[in-house]
Amino acid sequence: MLLQMRGISKSFYGVQVLDGIDFDLRPGEVHALVGENGAGKSTLAKLMSGVYRPDDGYMIVNGKPVSAYTPIEAQRMGISMIYQESCLVPEMSVAENVFLGSEPRWLGLFSNAMKMKRETKSILRSLGMPLHPNTKVKNLSMSEHHIVAIAKALSLKANIFVMDEPTASLSDAERIRLFAMIRRFKEEGVGIVYITHRLNEIFDICDRVTVLRDGKKVVTTSVTGLAENQLVKLMVGRELAQIFPPLSKPTDKELLRVENLTRKPWFENIDFRLNEGEILGITGLIGSGTEGLAKTIFGEVQPESGKVYWNREPILLKSPRQAIASGFGYVNRDRIESGLFMDMNVYHNLTIASLKKIHRYHLLKDQPEQDKALDAIIQLDIKARDPEQEIKFLSGGNQQKVMLGKWLVAESDLYILDEPTRGIDVASKSELYVLLHELVREGKGMIVISSDMSELIGLCNRILVMHEGRIVDEIAHEEASQERILQSAAGMHR
Known part of the structure; x- marks a missing residue:
């Protein structure tokens, strides 16, 4: 041995x-x-x-x-x-x-x-x-x-x-x-x-x-x-009937539209739209531009050209603070560097994106926010000793749940999720997928950026595939396969 x-x-x-x-x-x-x-x-x-x-x-x-x-x-x-x-x-x-x-x-x-x-x-x-x-x-x-x-x-x-x-x-x-x-x-x-x-x-x-x-x-x-x-x-310790819930049916109502968005060398001339009731998947190889696109939509990075429309109105986000105020939530794939405050407790990490609500009228509204944080802990089954436990002592998967939970507490209208199930176990994934579909049915916008092809195929209504900074394929759920996604990501499809 x-x-x-x-x-x-x-x-x-x-x-x-x-x-x-x-x-x-x-x-x-x-x-x-x-x-x-x-x-x-x-x-x-x-x-x-x-x-x-x-x-x-x-x-x-x-x-x-x-x-x-x-x-x-x-x-x-x-x-x-x-x-x-x-x-x-x-x-x-x-x-x-x-x-x-x-x-x-x-x-x-x-x-x-x-x-x-x-x-x-x-x-x-x-x-x-x-x-x-x-x-x-x-x-x-x-x-x-x-x-x-x-x-x-x-x-x-x-x-x-x-x-x-x-x-x-x-x-x-x-x-x-x-x-x-x-x-x-x-x-x-x-x-x-x-x-x-x-x-x-x-x-x-x-x-x-x-x-x-x-x-x-x-x-x-x-x-x-x-x-x-x-x-x-x-x-x-129990049977898990199925991992992915039935797909919701999108409406014709447009939530988000991106036109000719460019930020070289990450991506250029990006066009897509997201409708109400739809989960839109985006994928690509390392360096394809998916991460940069997410950061640009969230206002973390400024585009060189192009426009973003939210509820058919043009929106120019110059910072994540403005994005949050507009109802955008972003789960960054890097939870340590950009997603969480590791020396803060679970409660404060969950409420960090809702500080404006907490400090409204210069009063600290502890109890309602604590209740919301506790709801997120229960809803996402975050395994913590208590809400006051420092987040650095949680497992990686539970830290990932907290990253999503802070946008639930903030009651975001658009969720941009970059590798949302990274480090999450199969039972928690199943529960998370159900939650994402519930949010979509409530009228929330949902973009899932993932390298997990089975996740994209099982979860998303449409999948956009990026290669070298451009969208090279758009795949409906019914047409999605691992072979096609791989070929497109490598620049080989059609």
């Missing part, structure tokens, strides 16, 4: 997060670790990589018993971690981030910058990402951040990889390239612990799966012969 964990327990502030977990990893194996949000997956991964120390239990890594170690010691023992949130230094280049702490050196003394750039370029090429090694990380998109984080883990040449939601910000094309690399690692005897909420990935790439529920191990079993509905039942 490459890794054995026995009787692992961990608690935070009196809350038992892991309770007597046994786990092991074989050479040449991809071992999935799954469960609902808050089940303990990321905590167990951070114990493997030395970020946390167990309260009880022990580990054997590459034949050596350990009770606790640091992340640096974990790396020396052959463990490399890809975190759900990328931990990069914005002011450093891509190459400097990839080799931070493990720089190749001349004679053991001087940093070998040329070798560092050459190896970085090679790793990025294998991932299908033509980033220049000299590019500053602060100039990268969220998806590109994630690719660099993966490249950093690969540079360590470990024999144990712990991957926490590695495809959360990747398109299906990038995911396919990552899977090809994982298969090469398997052939070399490398073991991979794979945490994901995308169940299809488990059947694509994994050999065994361990299910956690409420901090306890439910089962470890072979993926072979396991059906998806069986896995879902093991995760949630």
